Amino acid sequence: MDEIYRNLVRLNEEWAEAGLARQVRDPESKYDGGIIHAETGVPSPNHLNTPAVMASWAGAFCNPDSRRYRDPLLLDAFEAAAGFMVNRQHADGTVSLGSTNYNSPPDTAFVVGGLSQVYRLLGTDGWREAEAAAQKVKLFLERTIPALLTGGAHTPNHRWVITAALAQLYEIFSLPELLDRAREWLAEGLDITEDGEWTERSNGIYNAVSNISLYHTARVMNRPELLDYVRRNLRMMIYLVHPDGDVVTDYSGRQDLGQTFDLSNYFLVCRLMAAHDRDPLMASLSDKAASYLSSYREGVNNHPMVGLLLFPSGLDGMGREPLPDTYRKAFNLGHPVREHLRLLEETGHHGKIQHSSMHYAFGFPVVRIREKDTSITMMAQAPSFFALRHGQARLLGVKLSSSFPPGVVPLEELRVEEDRYTFRTVMEKGYSGPIPAEILAGLPAREGASPWYLLPHQHRPVTHLQKHALGVEAVPVTGGWQLRVFSDEREDVFTQLTLVLGQEGTVEGDGVEEFAANRYFLKKGSVTYAAGPDRLEISGGVFDHRLGELRNDAWPPGCKYLHFNLLTPFDHTIELRLL
Known part of the structure; x- marks a missing residue:
């Protein structure tokens, strides 16, 4: 029994115990058997709540290495929870996420992806006393089939979650139409760049969701080519980890943007892929992820204990290749972003999609630089274009805001030339002329008011179109970095460069003015930002101008903000020295 497995057995027992303390046991309650959600106080059948606890219980009482092996107390709790799942299942076979997504096929698929594994695990143990509970789980799964055969998705990753659920239902019920539906989703093609970036650019959450889903789809449907997409992303993730183990979330297209996530939800898929490929580098990444399992917060579809019990993936005897701690890597430099955006007009949806997002940032370049305890990220088409961590000192982002047009400026172009990284963007803003008479003549006649929203604005000619160019040049210098920001010759455009700093640090300097809580102007000279033993000296x-904020600007919550107020035209350099 290896150390990682022993630790996981212990952690799973702790998760099982914690779940018991939150279970509702009241026959008069509609929530009987459910697990109280820590944030809402309401039991939920979603994949992060009751089913996830059920997986921990099964991972304990089905595991001969666990102290809770064949524990009747856990089995009783499990059966009550299975009853809750059946009772809270909607008539159409779905469940609701709770926070949103009601009668949701994709959220049902998240649950199915995990409970199908739990059901199979119960069958492998041969404990007769668990048969009644297993049948309740099977009933729940069977009732989801109509919804998953007909239901749709919201987001790119939902397609692969549903595909994995359909495949794993096929393992249990052997209905060919389940695989037919899975093939319909797969026929859309995989939304990943050559360098391994998924559409949602979500290193904290949805990368791992897509990866584990495609692993199971490939396994059940005998589609080994799907594993190549998993490999690509995991190979990319090797370079998207800060020295303290946090993954890079500075440019995510989802809710993990700028939030703190570790590698724990990558543990299972890394281990499975390491075993499948006999890959010593992936084994090292799996080991690294395992060290964060105590803070594990993934759902039942990616449960580490159930996954190891059901899909043994011993790495004993496999060597380890050290994970790199010094590198310079650029991703997506060759991805045809411009060509894809050009083709957007030909798709016919005109940038409108119901219940989801277009994710236009997919495939834009990302640069990662690691020098031992210093970690740097540069990214195009993101709210922030530069982030740096130096030990405990965290520069969480650097962003440009402008009054042309008002708001944060996503820098669309990133060029890499040896040690010089250049960002550029050209913004446009024009005015709309009157709707042509021939278009108005074809509209239905109206009496009284002419509501603005009923006018065909798409036919207005553009007048006085204006353009404005901004750029940034990032260059490493001895002991730090220089950021040169520059504009075209247009005059008097209010611009603000903002450094977003970790809340835990202190800001001190002669030229700094705190004009609001945790918001500072650096009017002249330099300032020192310190966190623990580590410091950044920021000069320039x-x-x-005097504006504290520009229209339509936004800042991530819970940080400190250091502002540099610029008025075009400008060519200005700030320097970051690592102390």
Whole structure:
């Protein structure tokens, strides 16, 4: 029994115990058997709540290495929870996420992806006393089939979650139409770049969701080519980890943007892929992820204990290739972003999609630089274009805001030339002329008011179209980095460069003014940001205007903000020294 497995057995027992403390046991309650959600206080059948606890219980009482092996107390709790799942299942076979997504096929698929494994695990143990509970789980699964054969998705990753659920239902019920539906989803093609980035650019959450889903789809449907997409992303993730183990979330297209996530939800898929490929580097990444399992917060579809019990993936005897801690890597430089955006007009949806997002940032370049305890991220088409961690000192982002058009400026172009990284963007803003008479003549006649929203604005000619260019040049220098920001010759455009700093640090300097809580102008000179033993000296203060914020600007919550106020035209350099 290896150390990682022993630790996981212990952790799973702790998760099982914690679940018992939150279970509702009241026959008069509609929530009987459910697990109280820590945030809402309401039991939920979603994949992060009751089913996830059920997986921990099964992972304990089905495991001969666990102290709770064949524990009747856990089995009783499990059976009550299975009853809750059946009772809270909607008539159409779905469940609701709870926070949103009601009668949701994709959220049902998340649950199915895990409970199908739990059901199979119960069957492998041969404990007769668990048969009644297993049948309740099977009933729940069977009732989901109509919804998953007909239901749709919201997001790119939902397609692969549903596909994995259909495949794993096929393992139990052997209905060919389940695989037919899975093939319909797979026929859309995989939404990943050559360098391994998924559409949602979500290193904290949805990468791992897509990866584990495609692993099971490939396994059941005998589609080994699907594993190549998993490999690509995991190979990319090797370079998207900060020295403290946090994954890079600085440019995510989902809710993990700028939030703190570790590698724990990558543990299972890394281990499975390491065993499948006999890959010593992936084994090292799996070991690294295992060290964060105590903070595991993934759902039943990616449960580490159930996954190891059902899909043995021993790595004993396999060597380990050390994970790199010094590198410079650029991703997606060759991805045809411009060509894809050009083709957008030909798709016919005109950038409108119901219940989801277009994710236009997919495939834009990302640069990662690691020098031992210093970690740097640069990214195009993101709210922030530069982030740096130096030990405990965290520069969480650097962003540009402008009054042309008002708001945060996503820098669309990133060029890499040796040690020089250049961002550029050209913004446009024009005015709309009157709707042509021939278009108005074809509209239905209206009496009284002419509502603005009923006018065919798409036919207005553009007048006085204006353009404005901004750029940034990032260059490493001895002991730190220089960021040069520059504009075209247009005059008097209010611009603000903002450094987003970790809340835990302190800001001190002669040229700094705190004009609101945790918000500072660096009017001149330099300032020191310190966190623990680590410091950043930030120089190049400028105060060309007095505005504390520009229209339509936004800042991530819970940080400190250091502002440099610029007025076009400008060519200004700030320096970051690592102390």
